[in-house]
Amino acid sequence: MRVSVGIDVAKVVHWACAVDDAGRVMLDRAVDNRPDQIASFIVDLRALGGDPVIGLDIVGSFASFLEASLLTEGFSLVHAPGIAVNRAGQGFAGGERKSDPRDARTIADLVRTRDLRPILPDDATVTAIRLKVGRRRDLTEEQTRRLARLRALLCGVHPGLERELDVTCKGPLTLLTRYVTPAEIRQAGKRRIVAYLAKTPHLRAVERLADQALAAAHAQSLAVTGETAIAELVRELAIEALESKAKIARIDHDLAALLATHPDSALIQSLPGMGAVLVAEFIACIGDIRRFPSADALAAAAGLAPVIRQSGKKAGWRRTIGGDKALKRVFFQGAFCAVCTKDPLSKAFYDRKRREGKHHTQALIALARRRVTVLWTMIQRRQTFDPLKNAA
Template identity: 40%
Template sequence: MSKAWIGIDGGKTHHWAVAVDETGSTVLSRKVPNDQATIEQLIADTTRLAEELTWAIDLTDSSTAIALALLHRAGARVVYVPGRMVNRAADSYRGEAKTDARDALVIADQARMRRDCTTLVPPAELVAELATLVTHRGDAVGDRARLITRLRVHLTGIFPGLDRALDLRKRTSLVLLARWQTASDVRAAGVKVISAHLIGHGARAADAIADRVMAAAKAQTIAVRGQATTARIVAEIARQILALDKWIKQVDHELAEKVAAHPAGTVITSMPGMGVTLTAEFLVATGDLANFSGPNHLAAYAGLAPIPRDSGRISGNLHRPIRYNRMLRRVFYISAMVAANVPGPSREYYLRKRAEGKRAVQAQIALARRRVNVLWAMVRDQQPYNPTSRTNIPDAA
């Protein structure tokens, strides 16, 4: 047998591997625990199946990290078959059963028939580190939002006036809540003590905040059932958020160092709207720009190149694609939204699109698409952002 395709249906505890030949017939089907020894044995066994092997996988997250590392070390060609493709293709196969073996067969067969599957290459060590930091930072920011929601629920139950007097997203409010949580405690402390405590933690407008808090405390004299326990929980959550903020700040510092160490990091961060976090997400989402043929390819990968959805006499219907990188689209959209509020070429372009009759979201997407070309030219030429330069910027498709 000259060629074979091996599909891997990835999982946390085990994978399922199915190999097919050039006719699509199954020549191997095996359940493989997610550990190094068994995966290495699978790779060794499949080398005897055919002269040319292509591996296909539907997941590229932590559950398949060991398998991908071993395949790359072995010099294997690995392609990515998206889960959406597998899901839709599975309907065209005989039977309605849903098993890991069947999914692996579909993955292998799709890799055999299709020529548009992306080849997976191992990321550079710096990009891999950025990916881990970006993921952990995103989780921490999500945890912070959930904790603030939980804090507001508990605080509203015992002291709603304090919830209205404070902005729970700010550090000063959290510092105060870590010390005082009930109306009686606030009244007992007094304005001077609260103000001095906030000033000691670097708070601004401490006197005004203390006055608002005291006014809220004087307006409530009743104590609800279970107030002591709820107050303790409020204080604990406030401390958790403060600790989380400190950890996020450390991650941001590490991200800044690693982005600065990347060859394109300084160039990308020079563009208005592209801060350290968005630049790190951009580097993670794109990996190596050499994988893209040009800015139009990058824009399509980011979901910023509309695709036609025509039928019969109906034409000119452009829609957002279904398959695109969500993280990359988010990077360009948020950076465009930020840049549109800063005086300069980006804001001028945004206002011009608004004057043409486009809605705000449409103008921001148009600006995001334009900035793909600008960013591509900057990285290509290794030149920082220059608002007066208009040379060598490719036109949008």
């Protein structure tokens, strides 16, 4: 007898429901997120007999301890995505009603009736990579918002300088930590600006940067109302941006060290367009490649496999809306980098799709889908990318 278990994961109290092959409820209880309560729940699972298959709607985060406890005991775990649970719940009586016991029962039924993707244990390297990638993503998103705010403020008080500076670089940000308004820059002069910039190591072309700032300052004689307060905020944002850049650089260094110890890193990086950051994001998304029995399964997980849309006499294919957005971004960005770096095979495939009438994004998605198959095959066969073999 197969036992299908669904667990609605939560921070404080999980809810578990187990059903048999006929869908009859065998267990329905709350499980506190505490070691002793999870141990008691495992004893109850053992008492059900058979070999239970357990579905979780959340992987990682506050489900990590529960997940590790169940994997350590040798249980088979599968992932039931939250959107699948929500949509499946609409088909039961009472449609829009929601509760933890109801969600747990829905997950159990999905485990019983669907072929869900397995959850496999990760080693320490993959876990560290996933944590570093998540932290880097947070810092990057915050940095993007911060720089957009800085540009808006700087454009309001000194638009000429905002046009001249690339605030994603270290030099312009260092300048803005001290000099912002036209009056400040004119009063300081080139010598003082160069001396201030020279205090920061590894800055290049500081004299040219000072000349650009002075030219923009001399071109503007108007002092904007409230420019002193705006300048203070710009300086604060510039300091924060420099600190964030340093944090991201440290994370990139840590990721490079972690990738050096991962067995698949060299294989993945041999594919054109896959740099260290994209490789780390790819490993963080998929974990163990054995979770995906085929390249088609990996493409479906990334939302890159087209799906049929048929009704009556009309039939066709459309792009997938769902899928793991982070994994899709890895393949799309890798395809974009391969085309931009003029990789011959990628560029030829992209150009062929453009000649077929596809626009830029469609051609990149088609290339990304092709690269999914190549990458999955490389990892399965333990072979680095060989352009000659691929061309043949």
